[in-house]
Amino acid sequence: MIRKKTIQAGVILIILGIAAFRFFFVPFRFSPAGKQPFVIRVRLAHSPNRLELGAQSRCEIRDVKTGNLLEKEAVIPHGTEVSPADTGIKLGSRIFAAEGIRISPSRGAGITLNGTLYRGEMDIIRAAGELDAVNRVELEGYLKGVVPCEINRFWPFAVIKAQAIVSRSFAVHEALRRKDKDYDLTADTFSQVYGGLSSERWRTTRAVEATRDRVLEYEGRVLPAYFHSCCGGHTQDASRIWGTGLQPLRGVKCLWCRWSPYFRWQVRVSTQTILERLNSRGYRFKRIDDIRTGPRDGSGRVEYVRMRSNNKWFEIKTKDLRSAVGRRVLKSANFHVKKYPLFYLFSGYGWGHGVGMCQWGAFGLSLRRWSAERILQRYYPGAKITRLKRLLEKRDGPAAAWGMVIAYGDMWG
Numbered sequence: 001m002i003r004k005k006t007i008q009a010g011v012i013l014i015i016l017g018i019a020a021f022r023f024f025f026v027p028f029r030f031s032p033a034g035k036q037p038f039v040i041r042v043r044l045a046h047s048p049n050r051l052e053l054g055a056q057s058r059c060e061i062r063d064v065k066t067g068n069l070l071e072k073e074a075v076i077p078h079g080t081e082v083s084p085a086d087t088g089i090k091l092g093s094r095i096f097a098a099e100g101i102r103i104s105p106s107r108g109a110g111i112t113l114n115g116t117l118y119r120g121e122m123d124i125i126r127a128a129g130e131l132d133a134v135n136r137v138e139l140e141g142y143l144k145g146v147v148p149c150e151i152n153r154f155w156p157f158a159v160i161k162a163q164a165i166v167s168r169s170f171a172v173h174e175a176l177r178r179k180d181k182d183y184d185l186t187a188d189t190f191s192q193v194y195g196g197l198s199s200e201r202w203r204t205t206r207a208v209e210a211t212r213d214r215v216l217e218y219e220g221r222v223l224p225a226y227f228h229s230c231c232g233g234h235t236q237d238a239s240r241i242w243g244t245g246l247q248p249l250r251g252v253k254c255l256w257c258r259w260s261p262y263f264r265w266q267v268r269v270s271t272q273t274i275l276e277r278l279n280s281r282g283y284r285f286k287r288i289d290d291i292r293t294g295p296r297d298g299s300g301r302v303e304y305v306r307m308r309s310n311n312k313w314f315e316i317k318t319k320d321l322r323s324a325v326g327r328r329v330l331k332s333a334n335f336h337v338k339k340y341p342l343f344y345l346f347s348g349y350g351w352g353h354g355v356g357m358c359q360w361g362a363f364g365l366s367l368r369r370w371s372a373e374r375i376l377q378r379y380y381p382g383a384k385i386t387r388l389k390r391l392l393e394k395r396d397g398p399a400a401a402w403g404m405v406i407a408y409g410d411m412w413g
């Protein structure tokens with residue numbers, strides 16, 4: 001009897017072991033590195049008048065504009081203060097007569113900005129008496145600092161790989177499109193969250209390496225692969241909220257994000273808060289008597305809400321209401337609203353703008369053992385996975401990107 005139980009327990013343990021292994025399995029075959037590094041420019045800090053820098057190795061310091069060498073073997077101890085000076089930029093006790101300086105540590109060494117460690121080089125630019133910090137980092141190194149910030153690193157490997165391809169496509173699209181601007185991306189939720197070398201984790205780094213150089217392509221150009229946390233049942237057609245879109249961003253049905261804690265949400269917002277927040281955005285309401293949802297698009301999202309104030313009805317675009325009340329409060333545009341004496345109860349589905357890949361849906365599909373490729377085909381129908389190198393050879397410069405331009409404020413949430 002005891003033996004039988006021991007055998008049963010053993011078998012269960014083995015099955016659980018195999019299941020856990022399959023779930024966390026990370027393959028060890030990686031694609032070879034490309035020859036030409038693709039550099040991404042990430043704006044890390046905007047307009048503070050003091051920054052703290054540090055470098056792990058001796059650095060070269062150059063004038064950003066002219067490329068002239070200003071100092072060859074500069075030592076920048078951790079916590080060195082940078083500030084704007086009348087005649088240029090003050091780094092520690094040295095003053096460099098330049099609008100911008102480029103600090104390049106030796107290959108492989110990191111550079112810290114305000115305590116966070118980054119790969120690549122750092123540009124410090126003086127702008128109107130303040131400073132901008134822009135990290136120039138090779139694409140794959142950049143992604144290693146993005147993927148762990150954008151997805152749960154303990155999720156199945158297929159979904160982390162899908163995220164790596166999505167984040168790579170999005171970053172490359174922005175870099176090609178913004179070639180003549182001062183930077184390509186910011187490091188926050190307005191583009192993609194980037195935590196530098198400090199945030200890198202083993203599984204997400206492996207996913208970046210396993211998908212090296214792979215991007216989503218649509219009709220010979222890099223796809224702006226937008227993504228969001230949870231769609232709530234149907235992803236959004238980009239053209240409906242941003243007025244511009246592409247075939248792969250038209251929206252699809254998603255049955256797999258029910259696992260998400262954000263699939264359904266409910267929030268109470270006091271009438272006073274809604275009034276104050278709307279008025280702080282330029283509206284001039286004296287009171288709010290009622291709020292009702294307006295028409296819905298094919299995905300169930302509300303296009304605008306109707307609001308009664310002093311016996312008049314006003315239409316407010318859902319995206320404006322969400323911006324005013326807070327996109328973390330009204331998590332999506334797919335909601336119902338109910339009036340109570342002192343507050344409104346919003347009940348909704350999903351979190352985020354809803355365009356492109358639904359991360360929680362991708363997680364659900366990966367549990368059904370869908371591959372990264374299949375997941376991406378599902379969320380970006382018509383797009384295919386291709387090598388960036390090949391795409392850039394075919395078309396050069398910005399022509400390789402779809403020129404989809406969306407205001408940074410709109411992209412978020």
Ligand SMILES: [Zn+2]
Nearest residue numbers: 254257358361
């Ligand atoms: Zn979904």
